[in-house]
Amino acid sequence: MPRKPRSIKEEMDRLTAELRERGSTWIEVAEEYRRRYRLNARQAFREAHRLTQERVVEQWRELWPSEPFSVRKLGSWEAWPGLTGNEPPVAGLNRLARIYGCRACDLVDGEDHTGSDQNANVPRRRDIPTTPGKLTLTFSDIQDILPTQPLPGPTSPGEPRDREFEQLVHAFTDWATQMNRRDVLALIGAAATSAYVSPLLDRLDAEESQRLRMAITDPNRVDDATIAHIQAILRHSMRQEDVLGPQATVATVLAQQNLVLSLLSAGVSAHMRGRVLSLLADIHRCTGWMLFNLNDFRGADYYYAQARDAAHQADDDAMCGMVLANWSQLATWRGDPRLGVEHALGALAWGRRAGSKMLTAYACDVGARAYAAVVRRSAKAERRKDHSRCFRSVDQAERELHGADEGDPGARLVPFYGQGQYLSTKTGCLLDTGDPARALEVAGAATAGIDPTFVRNVAYIRLKTAQAHLDLRDIDQACEELGEAARLAERNTSPRLARSVVETREKLSPWNRTRSVAALDERLYTARLIA
Template sequence: MPPRPRSLKQQMDALTAQMREHGATWSQIAADYQLRFTFNPLRGYREAHRYTQSKVVQLWNLRWPDDALSERRLGAWEAWPSATGNEPPLSGLERLARIYQCRAGDLVHGEDHGRDDDHAGGRPATTDGPVPRSALTVTDISSFLGGLPARPPGNGTDRILAVADLREREFGHLVAALTQWADGMKRRDLLAVIASAAAAAHASPLLAHLDGDSLERLALVSRTPSRVDGEAVGHVETILRHAIRQEDILGPQAVLETALAQYGLVRRLLTGVANEDLRHRLMSLLADISRFIGWLLFNSGDFAGAEHYYGQARRAAHEADDDLMSSYVLAQWSHLATWSGDPRLGVEHALGALAWAQRGGSPILIAYANDVGARAYAGVLRRENARNRAKDHARCRTALSAARSGLEGSAEDDPGRSLAYFFGPAMLTLTRALCHLDMREPDSAISCAREAMTSIGTAFSRNLAFGHLYLGRAFAQKREIGQACTELARAAELTDRNRSPRLVAATAEARQALSPWNRTDPLVRLDERLRSYDLPAGRSSSR
């Protein structure tokens, strides 16, 4: 697994590189930095580019030597509007915008005084001329998206892949449309357009199941949170369920924007809810969305971001008095801790997940908590300086046995089944394969991995890929290098479908373990396959 960033600088270096690799603009990265690290816009854009103040000064002075900038002057601009800062001039913002590749207006916070307009609360006056941009209605956005087909072509997996491509083009159309007239809109109207844009995006795989009335209801409650009702919350829950299933197939990049939008929407709806039962339901939903964002960031390799959202999810679950959600969040948090190199924290979270699952009376969540607990104990065994190996070995086996008993005791009406929908005998058997690998029992690992992969559905491409990786690692432990390369090649093919950075990193780690055999023919052929999928390969063919 990749090393955990040791400093904030390393974390931001990796984050910028990762977001740029996945097509993010500088403005999108800067917006993320402002939210994630509470930077103001000027510093947010600088940090997004990973520029030091000295670097910005150097770039400025190369372009405009007759009006030299100093680090002290730039620092004062970035400190504004605090008492220690100075307000940057418009000319300075224009020049910084050229360096940061954005609009000058993006570099400052602006207040919205539109509410002071006498006509702000009323309908626009009827005219024979063009409609002002600030008066655009919910359906006007569709004119910007008219070139998109009403339904994606094909069916099955082909249709899902086509949808992902359509979604990218749809997003580009929407950004261009909003940018075109956002400056002339009052903030409340801009929020209305953003909330209702989905109604015109007929190609969206996450909204295709909602009818016009449902979309209109979502747009309405997003503008007026006090109107939220159970049906509207149900629509958001449905969108989240579809996003979760889509991520199983296409990976985290395909749905992260949707999850973040749902997170913002639910937080907004919570501001206008008076009904206590509805508020608890919304808090549980917020916990689930936060957990899902944590899972997406985990699979994207952003462990610090995942930690943040899992913490948000736990707080929301506790506020909602939701025992089952508390267990589910802690179980996934345990998985993150173990994967990122802290298996003892993984054990701690797994024990908390087990306690809440028992309190909530869900055998399947009890089983899942024991599953991640077994991974954590195996992770402790994997560490070279591990002590009490016999005890951890026994605890790992005990947790696996308890997980199997929990699954056998789970009925269709298990209250936690909708959360742990993915967890069943096949997934547990795959965990057993991983644990046998960490316990240096390759034959048992091969048997479990093969058994699991016969039952894992094709929709779980990431899990299938991990199955092949476990087989490859097991054959490597047995020094059967040809078979190990065959399994890694199969994992690479699945990784090309689900470009989860965590899966990519695991594939690279498995390939690195085969480095002693770099010059052999199986490794040369494997590296050719890896390069064809744009995955990290060794250096065997370049020596």
């Protein structure tokens, strides 16, 4: 017989562990806390997770470093509707819901007036079909729509693919039971096609395809033309990703990664090994970039580390600089701008060593973003220094960009970077350092200067413009720009972009009842960005 808990804390620890072991959801665990300990919803969810208020604040700051939050504010939200509490805004509830793994409405102790609805307790008429409580989406339903092509890449005889496939399908089935049947089948069909079909050889003619097959059979046959073919496919995949988002291209890039790894493991000639390693570094870098846009930040971090190692082995200075610049952007986005500065300085050093003004400009660009984020977190005494460093980096990026010539050795790695993208970064820095009026002026030139085929980049300058209007309390224009960003998010389906759109919308919560925000919500709902 288990001993009696010595304290309420130990009792709660044991309760959460037991309920989760039985398979209870966080909503069910919190409901038991509310019943047993007479807590309100916000207190119950925090205690269910066995989190202190300090730990919740830490998680908030990790996820949203630009949004100030404190133990005192959380405590006032938890105390509401008591006399000492403050009503939490919808945006705050949405963020707490993400931390607690629930819905925002689960965190509100609202009144239930469904009893006043005359139809609430009346059986439905026969001419109104009832919605089944659970869909019967079967294994065969999904299996029938999956493509029949084998997975790309070599398969060892003992590899348990059939079992993994069955587990994957059953996982999809469990997830899909609460969704519309037709939409689920279409979604899984598209996802399965992306995972199975790799257009690695689609754009090669017969002679080029034969060359690649011979290289795979005998790695000593790898030559400059073989490398150029794979590079061309990689460049094409990245351009597709710029337009459509990472879901459309990540399978192709992973297939190329498997191909290049197989060539290296089989042994390429000594004089080609450096070029193949440089190609592998670029593939790892592109994979990291796509995972970044899929919001898989840990995966992106792993692949950037792999890319850096391969670039060092290849003695490729330009690739080292580009990898570190991408890595800097990831670190800053994840809320670690000091690491972002560190990576940016490394990128700057390697870009200069490579003799590339384009890579030097881009390193200064990502460094400026990192310094701008540092400004938000700095003590008052340090902010002026970090502000100066930020805009010195901005100015240096412009000088290097204008000094680059057509033969720049790093230009192929930054086809997206030009005057428009530089101005977009400057807009963000002005916003982060508290100058929305100036940011709005620069944003107009940035929007006009960005190549429209880089859809996500255009969407992000629209989001920055919306933020500038919001800071200036021009809500109608903020909604217009945010709606345009949402339209672009339908074309480039990057989850990172979609999240950015939704998080910007949450900042409009104080104006939820205005016509412009209501119209914006209709656009976001149509774009399937909000429920």
